[in-house]
Structures are given as structure tokens and as C-alpha cells.
Amino acid sequence: MDVLDARKKTGKGRKVGSTVTKRLLTGIARCGNCGSGLASAIYQRSTPSYQRYGYYYLCRVAGGGCGKLSRSGPPVDDYVQEILLSHLKTQARDVTPAKPEGPELEAAKAKLRQIESDKVEARRLRASDELSLSEFAREVRRLEDKEQEVKELASLLSVTPARAGSVAARIVREWDSYTVDMRRAEIARSMEAVVISKAGKGGAQRGRFRPELLEIVWR
Ligand SMILES: [Zn+2]
Structure with a gap:
């Protein structure tokens, strides 16, 4: 002062x-x-x-x-x-990830792998006639809905990599003002x-x- x-x-x-x-x-x-x-x-x-x-x-x-x-x-x-x-x-x-994947994204990816193997199993059961066609169709639909949901979550969780780059791009664009x-x-x-x-x-x-x-x- x-x-x-x-x-x-x-x-x-x-x-x-x-x-x-x-x-x-x-x-x-x-x-x-x-x-x-x-x-x-x-x-x-x-x-x-x-x-x-x-x-x-x-x-x-x-x-x-x-x-x-x-x-x-x-x-x-x-x-x-x-x-x-x-x-x-x-x-x-630069589009390299700004930070390592968090545990939520890890979990979502594990869920996707589980869904994939459930689909394989459903196809196997259908092939050996242990599932009727309608049961098989219902099961596949259920798994695909679930898969869609988890994929959306995973994409929300992994938006961070692009963020640092887009902030930098905005600063460059608006610098003159x-x-x-x-x-x-x-x-x-x-x-x-x-x-x-x-x-x-x-x-x-x-x-x-x-x-x-x-x-x-x-x-
Ligand atoms: Zn000096």
C-alpha cells in the first residue's frame, strides 16, 4: 500500500x-x-x-x-x-490422453467384455438348441441394449483427452479479442x-x- x-x-x-x-x-x-x-x-x-x-x-x-x-x-x-x-x-x-483412465472407465470396459462373452454363450446355447429362437432373440436384445448403455457411459467417461486440446484451440481463436x-x-x-x-x-x-x-x- x-x-x-x-x-x-x-x-x-x-x-x-x-x-x-x-x-x-x-x-x-x-x-x-x-x-x-x-x-x-x-x-x-x-x-x-x-x-x-x-x-x-x-x-x-x-x-x-x-x-x-x-x-x-x-x-x-x-x-x-x-x-x-x-x-x-x-x-x-495433441490428442494423447491428458490423464490415465479412471476406475469407472475400467469398470465400464470390463462390463463390455462380459456382455461380449454373454453373447458368445447365448449363440452357443442357441446352436445346441438349449435356447429357443424367441428366447435367443430376447437374450440378444437384452445384451445389446445393455451394451449400448455401457458404451454411452464409457464415451462420457473418456471425453477428457480432447478437452485440453479444445481449450487451447479456443484460446488461439479468441486471442485477438x-x-x-x-x-x-x-x-x-x-x-x-x-x-x-x-x-x-x-x-x-x-x-x-x-x-x-x-x-x-x-x-
Ligand atoms: Zn535486475
């Missing part, structure tokens, strides 16, 4: 009174130098960086960080979203952090985005 109050008073880097500057990767992006969660700030107006990028991420001493790292915001945001969406697209295609908060939530669900490293000696080429300085830590 003290930190928020201080921001309201100074208005540093934002309109006085405003504390709402959560960018896409605020707190998710981390400083590769000290590990602190990065904050965001607006470039000084009238600078080329302001014109081009608007905002940037930074490691803040006031936030407990080393204060030695900053990076233009939009290229990082674009890159991370691109990576996440391609990750989700892969998930959407998501708010920043919704996007942040989805990123945080898949990614533990996005670690941003310093460019190092001679690495500070102006205006060139370097994805190799970003490391995605998946959950």
Missing part, C-alpha cells in the same frame, strides 16, 4: 493518481541479472524511443532489483505472444517466467530485437 501511495504522490512515469500500468509481461518478465520481476515505464516523451515503442520494461532498484536492465516493451510482448500461440497450437493438435488481463492470465498459466538477459558488451545495437536474449521458462 505504501508503494502504491508513493506512486500516486510522485506520479513518476505515469499520470499522477494512476496506478494502473500493468503491461502484458509486468512481473512475468524477469531480470536475467538479478531475477527480479520487471516493472514497466513510459519512455520520455519527444524521444525516438517513445515514438517507436512507447514503453519499456525495467529492473527497478526501488522494487528490490539491480536496476541494470531495461528493454523496449512491444517487441518482447509480440515475441512472447507468438511463442505462446504456437505452443497452444501444438497443444490443440482478449484483454491484457486475460492474456496475462494465459501467459502465466503456461509460463513460469520470461527471463530477459542483458545485451552484454557491444550488444546494444539500436533498434534490433534479439530473441536469443529471452528465455522462456515453461511451467
